[in-house]
Amino acid sequence: MAPVGAGLWRTLRAHQVYGANTDVGKTIVSTVLCNAVQRQEQRAAFLKPVSTGSLDDADDRHLKRYGVGTLTKCLYQFDEPVSPHIAARQKTIPRDDDLLASIHKTLSDWARTDIDFALVETAGGVHSPGPNGNSQADLYRPLRLPIVLVADSRLGGISSSISAYESLLLRGYDVQSVLLFRDNYYQNHEYLGDFFRNKSIPLVPLPAPPARPSQTDASALAKDEEAMSAYYQRVSRESDIMRLLEEMNARNTERIERLEEMASRAQDLIWYPFTQHHGMRPKDITVIDSAHDDFFQTFGSSRSEKPDSELRPTFDGSASWWTQGLGHGNPELSLSAAYAAGRYGHVMFAGAVHEPALALADNLLKTLDNPRFAKVFYTDNGSTGMEVALKMGLRVSCDRYGWDAAKEQISILGLKGSYHGDTIGVMDCSEPSTYNKKVEWYRGRGHWFDFPLVKMVDGQWKVEVPADLKAELGSDVEFDSLGSVFDLQTRLSSETSLRYKDYIRKTIKDLVHRHGMKFGALILEPVILGAGGMLFCDPLFQRCLTDVVRDHPELFSPNPPSPKDASSWSGLPVVFDEVFTGLYRLGRPTSASFLGVHPDIAVNAKLLTGGLIPLCTTVASQEIFDTFSSPEKSDALLHGHSYTAHAVGCTVAVDSLKAMSDMDSNGSWEKFKTDWSQKDMAPANASVPDVWSVWSQSLLQDLSRAESVESVFAIGTVLSISLRDAQGGGYTSTAAKGLQQQLAIGSDQFNVHSRVLGNVLYLMSSVTSKPESLPELENLLRSSLV
Template sequence: MPPVGAALWRSLRAHQVYGANTDVGKTIVSTVLCNAIQSLKTPATAAFLKPVSTGPLDDADDRHLRRYASGTLTKCLYQFGEPVSPHLAAQQKTCMARDRILVPRDDELVASIHHTLSGWASNGVDFALVETAGGVHSPGPNGNSQADLYRPLRLPIVLVADSRLGGISSSISAYESLLLRGYDVHSVLLFQDDYYKNHEYLRTYFQKKSIPLVTIPSPPPRPQALGADAMARDGEAMATYYEQVARGTDVAGLLEELKAKHTARIERLEAMPGRAHESIWYPFTQHHGMAPTDITAIDSAYDDFFQTYRANPSQPEEGRLHATFDGSASWWTQGLGHGNPDLALSAAYAAGRYGHVMFPGNIHEPALSLAETLLQSIGNPRLQKVFYTDNGSTGMEVAVKMGLRAACHRYGWDASQEQISILGLKGSYHGDTIGVMDCSEPSTYNKKVEWYRGRGYWFDFPQVRMSQGTWKITIPDKMRALGPDLEFSSLSEVFDLEARVQSEAGQRYKEYIRATVENLVQEHGMKFGALIMEPVILGAGGMLFCDPLFQRCLAEVVRGHPELFDKGTPRSTPSATPQSWSGLPVVFDEVFTGLYRLGRRTAASFLGVDADVAVNAKLLTGGLLPLCTTLASGEIFAAFSSREKSDALLHGHSYTAHAVGCQVAVDSLRTMLQMERGGSWAASQRDWQCSSTASSEGSPEVWSAWSHGLVRDLSHGKQVDGVFAIGTVLSVSLKDSQGGGYTSTAAQGLQRRLAAGGPTFAVHSRVLGNVLYLMASVTAPAEALREIEGVLRAALL
């Protein structure tokens, strides 16, 4: 079932009632609140929803509200006959659902809640409570913690604390569990007990959090006997109790405070774009002509979706928050979904254990574990050392320093006296810090940066895309000596490099690269210190899909012809081992393409090339925290070793190897490795395998979360110049009579169409000129991707 927006209406104040434990009186508190809301000077209509109830119908919580909170609308979605935890009752198949018999999936249950609340909002209900079963972490019907099950709704919380022995601990633990998942706890209620006096301690505790706590008298004990007379007396006692609570407590004041918080939340969301327009300088944004209406307020995010605010004062019953698919994976960082509770817990653990600790000369468990995990799992025998930085750009700065120093050390060059350049590809982008800007040719990103110089040579290259149902490799006009464009029946054929490298095209690629480098060195006197590439996909340059054979040939020519670069007497002779670098150090920028972004652990594995330096970020922490690793070979590391401190790699920042980020990265990597080994992407892999009719045995497995049928169909679109999908990435290049490029506006119409959305959610997307791309996390639900595919088909076919 498609996702729903988080629950927020202007007219309806909806809260979720959680208990610090089982049997703490949630239903009694709900009854008190529903009675009170109808007894205000300005009465309001109340409603009570019990999503899942267990036990006999006579004891059902919604029936209790119906009896003691007259006038309250009540509903129970799923009633299980056994008086046990919902996950056990569901296993016993004794569901007596009011609407259906089957046990609901979690997403169905959440959607049913949202649908019910939306209906109440449309019918004039002012106040609604959604009551959970048991404690905060009591399992739902499918065994998942309620704190996670109901998180997509992110309703503000009324927490019923525990007044019994041990209740202080359970109440605070429940609060912290909710806080860890991004809930807002708006109030705390509990029964007053003059023996344990939990309310006194908890009032002080929650006052420090600016959360009001209200105590109510304990209810009368239930009779031991179950006869009609006893039940009648119990009913009379409860009715009297509710009357006394209404007269003797300040529940009305609490309701006014809840109303004020509801109003303030909406006012903040409405004001945020205007406030941001006044105070925020956005990255990669031309502010000229920008208005507050161009800024989207995000209330929260969960899984692959933002919860974005949309104001519509003329229709107060309409939901204010709408699910918006995060189609850029939040600038390519999202791997395991927004609001991931496991990663949040990892971060909290490391923050509580370490905070941040000084790194040079020290070691802590998260940094050591992450380094060892990467070196063991990345599959590159050259890499032996891990250097920590905070983001992809600074990680690439380190990589450039490593590569250039190693080359200068081997060839006896003095970079202070002569220009040492890099080899790369046109359209490359390695970050916005000054050093790595110089590793890209002049472009929109850097040509107006005053210190930019551009130190290198960048090869144009053949590009891969599907057009008219055929995978095509287009040779640039200036490289026609490489031969005609190539066509393949499947993407697997394109990546069958062990066969292609021996082909005529492979030989032409190699000769072209060798001759070009030779000319640059001999005729133009250039010296090169490193080969730097984004494997397979060049991201910010426009989602450029480089023919993997061309990148393979680049690495082979550089490594196989050291004489092209060494025109003098080297200061040191490389050791003859498979881990030795030759010609130039090969640096792979996998900040975007690495760690399952393209469906494999590394993008380098597609090329069959082991880099001497590899950089990873973005997906490294599953989308939660900034962190980057630069992995280097032993020989690269040795180039910095001497008796002189000045020869060391003098690079770092205050938060190097931040323990919180490292711990999150360890758990994120382990999760993705488990998903790979457990076959989490098997359905997508089968979809793409069925389309591969001629792939060679042993060629790299190529697949995408986006369906092969979508790529094939879009490739026939009249507006489509080319399309490709690999891993979680989908890229659509639109025809542009002006030639395309970063400043093109050709993709903006498609971007607006996606923003309008499909049947159940909108799609946030980014464009790179005439290219619109979409990305998903590695946990993205197939149903959501298929809905987006429907929107794309409607827009382009």
């Protein structure tokens, strides 16, 4: 199903009419505005997406009768005079996506004609349900048309009008004008006029329409029609209405002008991360007007010279740098954030506590399901969370082994290509690379193992061993399925496992005894090393590395003390950086579960808040916590941030974890799992783990056979495509640029914003992506590569 774009046209001023309540006069206001437009010698159109009740009382019929010259259309008509979700029960119900697509197409068609002004009128109040039972405020959000809000002039109307406005605001709508009827008794228009004036939103009070006749005979109805015609002729001439229309026209023009200049202004004012600005031009900058679900709405990226809309759906291919989990503009998370902001704002955390931080700590420990974990430390982002993890790990190692870090260098063990952030401490935990080797303070303190990679090549899953390690680790191994690669229960007893462990043990022994190195922690990105180039490490290698470190503490100290108990760390504290791969990114609550390992310290961020707000947690064992406990203040973990345990972030994270956990248990991903169980898993092998992806197996098969593709893999929401490069690939490779540019051009329906890591182009969806929404994107990939 192709995505629906937001609506913005140069030739058509399109607005959506919402009511603060039912029966507030939306259709009368629409008729007034359309008649006023016609008086300006312009053409107006009125669209009613869903109408219920008798045809004689239908809103589009009212516009046809009184809106002189106005073009009218109704998309779906239901006979019962009830809420659309009830009326639709006995009919064929249009899918929400189909309804939105019909609205967008209708408006686009009108934009190509002589129509200058269009209104799309909702039914009932802001949260009245649509045909499928979803709130209209959420249903119509992808279109993000500017709003004409019809306020309520009756008793209680001040409250309902402000509530309606705030509901729209929370969902990212722009309320551009407010109209309501004057009532000399309640005088809501005076109070609301001041309220909206302070928001720079014009409010226009209208004379109340003629009272409805109590009689229904032909004579009474004729008099009513005559009175209404006279009312519309009079009110549509009022100067306030004419000024309002001029302002609505100006705002449409100003919005387009702002979008047109954003890229050039950004180039003048902004220093972008991970960007070489030399040679950069405004056209290289993506202008994002809004975002919804998996898509940005971008300006100026259409293939057509006469676009349907100035805005185009653009798939957020990097999941906004790996943060998106529950979709852009998620209304539930927005409400959570608003609640916490209203309740707390931000409050001091050191030596204090608030409910969101306590609830998140409790829920996170249950989600991670690691018997070693006991304490949660809050930071702002993944890099600083890893700084805390590094401080924890090095301190406990020095304490146990009696090392003095002020007099001798304490290093870390890790994997080649790993990267844990841009702050100076964790930068030293990575080997020299494009990211860090030109940073003046970088030293690079550690040893990083090269490792076998998991990939699909020409339709076949394989574990590929680096050429210079084949003598120690053996030859490449092919597998029937990705699940078989993760079948560590079987693979741990294999010859490969013995080779891995022997190589790792000998390497560490040589580093410590011959080269005199001291190691304070083992730091791993489980399963996938993200920034290093989407490197899919053989899970058996990571498991063997962890086992060797824990099973052989004598490698690190000649007389290591015995661990206190089974949950005590041994050899080195094991730190898992799950900032990228944790919390359902790979289809499970933790990526550690793929390895069958309980780390001593783990760091989570990105998906922690569903992609809404920065927050990070570093979780550790009680034993590690106790190492910092002493009578001396200087022995404490002296690390913190002004916004530590930000109440808004913690509240959103609690709801985000619950939403993802619910999806895990309620079958939301069953279609994806079924695709992989039918085509990937070996049914006769009961020990094969549950490994799946939102990206179809058929897509991987097709792409892996493409001439320009070296290898592919997919797991959870992640898809990685390695392009052939005669120069060998790496971060500075340009091999993936061509594919990136093809996706940026896209199809007639949408395009793709993606990031590349050298010769690797990766794509990620949200965990909320639906099976019917990804095939169009997969087809675009096929057409670009196969």
